[in-house]
Amino acid sequence: MAEHPRTTAYRALLVAQVRAQTQYRFSFWLDAVSSSVVSLLDIVAVLVLFRATPALGGFSVRQCLLIASLGNVAFSLADAVVGNIDTMRQYIRTGRLDSILLRPMGVLPQLVFGDFAPRRLGRVLQSGLVLAGTLIWLDPQWTAGRVVLVVAAPLAGAVIFGSVFVAGSTVAFWFVESGEFANAFTYGGRDFTLYPISIYPGWFRKIFAYGLGFAFVAYYPALALLGVPDPLGAPPALAWCSPLIALPAVLAAALVWRVGVRHYRSTGS
Amino acid sequence: MGIDVPWPRPGTLRTSLALAGAGFRRWATYRQAMLAGAFTNTIFGFLRCSVMLAVAGGAGGVAAGYRGPQLVTYVWVGQGLLAVVQLWGWTELADRVRTGDVQCDLLRPIHPVLTYLTADLGRAAFAMCTRFAAPLVVGALAFQLYVPHRLTTYPLALVSVLAATVVSFGVRYLVNLSAFWLLDIRGVLVAWLLCANVLTGLYFPLAFLPGWVQPILWYGTPFPSILQAPVDVLVERGSEAHQLSILAVQLGWAAAVLALAVLVQRRAERRLVVQGG
Numbered sequence: 001m002a003e004h005p006r007t008t009a010y011r012a013l014l015v016a017q018v019r020a021q022t023q024y025r026f027s028f029w030l031d032a033v034s035s036s037v038v039s040l041l042d043i044v045a046v047l048v049l050f051r052a053t054p055a056l057g058g059f060s061v062r063q064c065l066l067i068a069s070l071g072n073v074a075f076s077l078a079d080a081v082v083g084n085i086d087t088m089r090q091y092i093r094t095g096r097l098d099s100i101l102l103r104p105m106g107v108l109p110q111l112v113f114g115d116f117a118p119r120r121l122g123r124v125l126q127s128g129l130v131l132a133g134t135l136i137w138l139d140p141q142w143t144a145g146r147v148v149l150v151v152a153a154p155l156a157g158a159v160i161f162g163s164v165f166v167a168g169s170t171v172a173f174w175f176v177e178s179g180e181f182a183n184a185f186t187y188g189g190r191d192f193t194l195y196p197i198s199i200y201p202g203w204f205r206k207i208f209a210y211g212l213g214f215a216f217v218a219y220y221p222a223l224a225l226l227g228v229p230d231p232l233g234a235p236p237a238l239a240w241c242s243p244l245i246a247l248p249a250v251l252a253a254a255l256v257w258r259v260g261v262r263h264y265r266s267t268g269s
Numbered sequence: 270m271g272i273d274v275p276w277p278r279p280g281t282l283r284t285s286l287a288l289a290g291a292g293f294r295r296w297a298t299y300r301q302a303m304l305a306g307a308f309t310n311t312i313f314g315f316l317r318c319s320v321m322l323a324v325a326g327g328a329g330g331v332a333a334g335y336r337g338p339q340l341v342t343y344v345w346v347g348q349g350l351l352a353v354v355q356l357w358g359w360t361e362l363a364d365r366v367r368t369g370d371v372q373c374d375l376l377r378p379i380h381p382v383l384t385y386l387t388a389d390l391g392r393a394a395f396a397m398c399t400r401f402a403a404p405l406v407v408g409a410l411a412f413q414l415y416v417p418h419r420l421t422t423y424p425l426a427l428v429s430v431l432a433a434t435v436v437s438f439g440v441r442y443l444v445n446l447s448a449f450w451l452l453d454i455r456g457v458l459v460a461w462l463l464c465a466n467v468l469t470g471l472y473f474p475l476a477f478l479p480g481w482v483q484p485i486l487w488y489g490t491p492f493p494s495i496l497q498a499p500v501d502v503l504v505e506r507g508s509e510a511h512q513l514s515i516l517a518v519q520l521g522w523a524a525a526v527l528a529l530a531v532l533v534q535r536r537a538e539r540r541l542v543v544q545g546g
Contacts, residue, residue: 026451029456034460048477049324053328180302199323200316
């Protein structure tokens with residue numbers, strides 16, 4: 001069966017990128033190894049903090065590890081699929097986005113496949129293994145609901161992160177020199193989901209946990225898996241709301257993206 | 270291409286000051302990027318500060334010798350210093366090696382290490398006025414910062430920040446020089462970021478680590494001298510003698526990485542093949 005020509009084009013982009021990056025072999029392997037260590041460090045950081053304290057916001061080291069590893073899987077999934085979008089601000093600043101708009105392919109997939117890094121898949125695998133290890137250590141009482149939750153929560157979380165990645169990248173359409181602005185919400189969101197949300201000051205928590213939906217990535221699902229009530233007093237049903245938050249997040253990101261692309265005026269360099 | 274005695278030459282000081290001034294002005298033109306960076310540092314300040322206060326709270330007020338306000342200052346000063354020492358993402362030299370533009374640097378009458386160092390110090394001075402100050406003001410408004418009691422701490426901290434910038438520059442320069450051998454330095458850069466995030470004391474104070482690790486890190490690697498050192502001087506961790514010993518370690522590392530940069534530069538120049546075009 002003949003493939004759609006567009007699929008062939010995307011695949012060509014992907015293969016070219018992987019070949020380009022594996023040309024410099026030493027650099028590639030150093031990159032691959034370092035990258036998988038990077039996300040492991042988030043987990044190590046949690047363990048190091050517990051050398052200085054027995055509890056964090058009322059949660060023990062095992063409970064915090066579950067929250068952190070759920071957040072880590074969600075983030076690394078989103079990062080593997082659309083994390084490259086944060087290079088878009090360079091495309092806009094240098095005017096290279098013009099050549100992307102001229103091609104008869106989608107803008108978003110071109111940016112995503114055009115700078116794909118194979119090492120990101122290693123990070124997904126590694127964060128998945130850490131989550132599995134944490135669950136074995138915790139040994140929660142498995143019910144059908146909890147099995148569904150442990151699979152669905154990281155997926156919904158990845159969709160929330162992915163939406164923030166895409167929406168954040170569009171800032172560059174309006175402010176060309178937007179620099180690291182979006183990092184505050186993408187990487188900042190990752191850091192936020194690593195810890196129990198009860199440790200953050202009230203208004204700050206409201207923006208990140210509920211405004212951007214990050215409480216639904218790891219915190220509420222982890223409470224349900226642990227069978228622990230929320231110290232902030234939220235109803236336990238919130239653990240199941242992650243997909244309900246992910247859906248409007250995607251729609252909002254798609255809308256912002258569309259408006260951004262229409263708004264684009266080349267930098268003319 | 271061998272310039273054997275790089276430093277003192279007539280007119281070098283005047284040229285260096287001009288280069289530092291140019292570095293300052295160059296960064297002053299990226300206003301949007303500066304604001305965006307300061308905003309991001311501030312958000313991370315809130316995130317890390319909340320975590321550190323939760324650690325101090327769980328530990329009964331004192332964590333690894335730091336009291337709550339000292340941890341607050343550690344976080345906000347750290348967020349400000351990030352930009353001053355430019356912990357992340359400097360690939361200017363590596364890009365010039367890849368494109369061949371680096372040959373222009375070698376033709377100049379001043380040693381490339383000195384040229385780049387002075388420009389970097391100018392950049393750092395601008396960052397002190399903007400990227401360092403902004404998160405610190407927000408931190409002071411939202412949290413209770415630790416204010417140094419001893420008057421001597423202020424000049425010591427300033428020297429420590431200067432030394433930290435030089436150490437950071439030296440390591441970044443060496444990372445970039447690897448482009449002469451590798452051309453694509455993506456891997457080395459990620460490895461440097463890894464060390465920069467954890468071993469400099471950005472993620473958590475290094476005092477949280479097991480006791481035997483700490484002397485290895487401080488004396489065996491330049492990383493604590495880049496971030497943890499100026500913060501520890503500023504929050505008056507230990508006595509004045511302790512502050513002075515931190516400074517001595519930093520100055521030792523600054524001299525070591527600069528000497529290494531000059532040495533590696535000389536080896537690198539022999540590898541240079543300028544491609545036509």
